Amino acid sequence: MNIRCIADPRSSLGFLLAGIKTDKVSSREEAIKAVTRATEDSSAGIVLITTDVTALLGEAFEKYFFSATMPFFIEIPSNGSQDKPGLITRLLKKTVGIGV
Secondary structure (H helix, E strand, O other): OEEEEEEOHHHHHHHHHOOOEEEEOOOHHHHHHHHHHHHHOOOEEEEEEEHHHHHHHOOHHHHHHHHOOOOEEEEEOOOOOOOOOOHHHHHHHHHHOOOO
């Protein structure tokens, strides 16, 4: 199994330098295509996805996060992010009504 990354342009350079197959996206359409490619890649076991990309996807990301058995999506902070809440934090706040 391989690791893939879907990242905004600022965050993608580090992953590319580390030799991780990376999709650099800057629009919602590019993000949807990259997530689709990642889910169709049978060699991908883990997909790292930056918070800026999940923001582009909005609630559409939740579909992949909760329905795909493989690959496993992990949301990571974007380069230079100011502690934006991750998907799990947002869902808890939405469900329970309080921030964690």
